[in-house]
Amino acid sequence: MFDLLLYLKVFFVGGFICSIAQVLIIKTKITSARILVMFVVLGVFLEGVGVFDYLVQFAESGVTIPILGFGKALAEGAILGAQESGLIGVFTGGLTKTAGGIAAAVAFAYLFAIIFDARTKKNM
Amino acid sequence: MNKNERNARYNAYVESKIPKTHNFPSLFYAFIIGGIICVLGQTIKDTLLSIFDTMTPQEASNWASIGLIFLASLLTGLGVFDDIGAIAGAGTIVPITGFSNSIASSALDFKREGIIFGMCSKMFIVAGPVIVNGVVASIVVGLIYLIIEAF
Amino acid sequence: MENKQTIFFKNKPTIISSYSIAGPKESYSVFAPYFDLVLKDDLWDCDSYELAERKMLEHVIFNAIERAKLQPKEIDALICGDLLNQIISSSFAARRFDVTYIGLFGACSTMAESLAVGACLVDAGYFDNVACATASHFSSVERQFRMPLELGNQRPPTAQWTVTGGGCSVLSNKGIGPQITMATFGKVVDFNVTDANNMGAAMAPSAMTTMLVHFQNTKTTPDDYDLIVTGDLGKLGAEILIDLMEYNGYKLGQNYIDCGHCIYTNEQNTFMGGSGCGCSAVMLNSYILQKMREKVYNKVLFIATGALLSTTSSFQGESIPGIAHAIVLENKR
Incomplete structure (x- = not known):
């Protein structure tokens, strides 16, 4: 079953989040690294106050694929860890939940850095 | 005119001289490409869910992230990602692809300085702050949760 | 009113030869026909961009000296600078020449600085022939000052593009030229x-x-x-x-x-x-x-x-x- 409405929501919400970041980059000279940090912390915050699950229900990948989702997963993991095993869970939960993404990014970066070389930006 | 006053006047003047960029096209590209990447993630997730009956939505969305991370690293290695990024701006930076690109591009760039002290140690020069801040913030959230639970 | 910042040369050192090199992006320049050598590949068969920058510098120095119909040993001083930390391109390029070396750091002003210093030395009669050179490479500079090359970020509208290229002038107390x-x-x-x-x-x-x-x-x-x-x-x-x-x-x-x-x-x-x-x-x-x-x-x-x-x-x-x-x-x- 293909849910067109869901896909439209994913597209527009995902696009909207990216264009907010783009406005910030253009208007404020904030570097992209800082934007990412802001969005991750925002994701953690939204999950912490319990809003993020509603966003996920509404737009699924539209909010989880942007780096907000990484923040959400960290906070979700920390809260789950706290529920299950108390204080130690606060420390282990976040990274456990996001370990897949970080490990994948590191592994693929390692692999492709061995295979390829960095090139000069092209004439555009 | 003292120096501070002169500098302030000069900087205000420079600010007025900076050419105004056309914001709309870059916003448009960021929106479209950012949206497409999210749709791609959703497609991977839904396809996996329809093929594997036993897979949970959580697992599927993890696979979707890993799929996009793979794609972004590959495009970075092929030298295509920076060209897309030059057009899309935040459209490729904000999705998980940007996180992946920042790690892969640093790894590629510092390969010449050696595998250990170059590639491996410099891998997180851009992505490091994201992980650090995210982890610290999540621990704070977890602690607050514990404190609230205690009462 | 007059201060000592300006030097008037009595013997008027002459630029007897010059040589320039440029990268692939610069080959589209309207001035490209005047460049002595245009590279098709900015890595120039080297393992890294830093090595390519050094090779460019060695190449311009060598060819400028040759064009002046001099031997490297007839050059009394090589005055050189670049943008990389500790001006490694210049110092490492100078390693190849058996010549007195004066390293300068003036960032992008190096060409004028080296010529001015060289002119002083020649004008005063201490040296007969002096080679003044500098080079920069987009990718080595980008790596050092900004972000990884393959990072998909956008350049702000006020950004400038580091030129891949270099040049060398030979100054002499005799000969013809400007x-x-x-x-x-x-x-x-x-x-x-x-x-x-x-x-x-x-x-x-x-x-x-x-x-x-x-x-x-x-x-x-x-x-x-x-x-x-x-x-x-x-x-x-x-x-x-x-x-x-x-x-x-x-x-x-x-x-x-x-x-x-x-x-x-x-x-x-x-x-x-x-x-x-x-x-x-x-x-x-x-x-x-x-x-x-x-x-x-x-x-x-x-x-x-x-x-x-x-x-x-x-x-x-x-x-x-x-x-x-x-x-x-x-x-x-």
């Missing part, structure tokens, strides 16, 4: 510009300061020169300099060009144009000196500007100090 008649060494000027992506604005005040001192000390005006060339202010920086000079009562007219502004074409999306040591070095050692030899220009004021920042100072939020050195090139009447 002569260096005056030099004005600059002071470090800082108008509190902190945006490392807006080098033109950071360097324009230093160009203005040096230019004003030069005009006052030499009792000349912009109209006395066939060509006034600044190094790598870029489009924005050049416009700012024109405004600043007008504010001080000098009008820079049709005879004023900026190497950074004109080295790339508009279609190349470099925004404000070129920058880097190589920018002014390539232009001076190709187009400008060639046109002087053809007597199209007979009196040229060459001012190269440099932004003296480092990544550390940028991250610590410090403003960007600028420097500008000027030399006057004249054909013998």
Whole structure:
């Protein structure tokens, strides 16, 4: 079953989040690294106050694929860890939940850095 | 005119001289490409869910992230990602692809300085702050949760 | 009123030969026909961009000396600088030549600085032949000062593109060619510009300061020169300099060009144009000196500007100090 409405929501919400970041980059000279940090912390915050699950229900990948989702997963993991095993869970939960993404990014970066070389930006 | 006053006047003047960029096209590209990447993630997730009956939505969305991370690293290695990024701006930076690109591009760039002290140690020069801040913030959230639970 | 910043050379050291090299992106420049060698691949069969930059530097020095019909051992001093930390390209390139080496750091002002220093040494009679060279490479500079090459970020509209290229001039106390008649060494000027992506604005005040001192000390005006060339202010920086000079009562007219502004074409999306040591070095050692030899220009004021920042100072939020050195090139009447 293909849910067109869901896909439209994913597209527009995902696009909207990216264009907010783009406005910030253009208007404020904030570097992209800082934007990412802001969005991750925002994701953690939204999950912490319990809003993020509603966003996920509404737009699924539209909010989880942007780096907000990484923040959400960290906070979700920390809260789950706290529920299950108390204080130690606060420390282990976040990274456990996001370990897949970080490990994948590191592994693929390692692999492709061995295979390829960095090139000069092209004439555009 | 003292120096501070002169500098302030000069900087205000420079600010007025900076050419105004056309914001709309870059916003448009960021929106479209950012949206497409999210749709791609959703497609991977839904396809996996329809093929594997036993897979949970959580697992599927993890696979979707890993799929996009793979794609972004590959495009970075092929030298295509920076060209897309030059057009899309935040459209490729904000999705998980940007996180992946920042790690892969640093790894590629510092390969010449050696595998250990170059590639491996410099891998997180851009992505490091994201992980650090995210982890610290999540621990704070977890602690607050514990404190609230205690009462 | 007169201060000691300007030196009037009595013996007028001559630029007896020059050689320039440029990268693939620069090959689209309108000045490309004047470049002595244009690389098709900016890695130039080297393992890294730093090695490629060093190879370019070695190549321009070697060929400029050869073109002057001299042997490397007849060169009394090699005066050289570049943008990489601890000027490794220059020092490592000098390793290949059995020549006295004077390393300079003047950021993008290196070409003018090395020629000015070289002219002093030759004019005073200490040295007979001196080679002055510099080079820069987009990718090595980008790696050092900014972000990884493959990072998918956008360049801000005030950004400039580091020129891949280099140049070498051989100065001598005899021979024929354009002569260096005056030099004005600059002071470090800082108008509190902190945006490392807006080098033109950071360097324009230093160009203005040096230019004003030069005009006052030499009792000349912009109209006395066939060509006034600044190094790598870029489009924005050049416009700012024109405004600043007008504010001080000098009008820079049709005879004023900026190497950074004109080295790339508009279609190349470099925004404000070129920058880097190589920018002014390539232009001076190709187009400008060639046109002087053809007597199209007979009196040229060459001012190269440099932004003296480092990544550390940028991250610590410090403003960007600028420097500008000027030399006057004249054909013998």
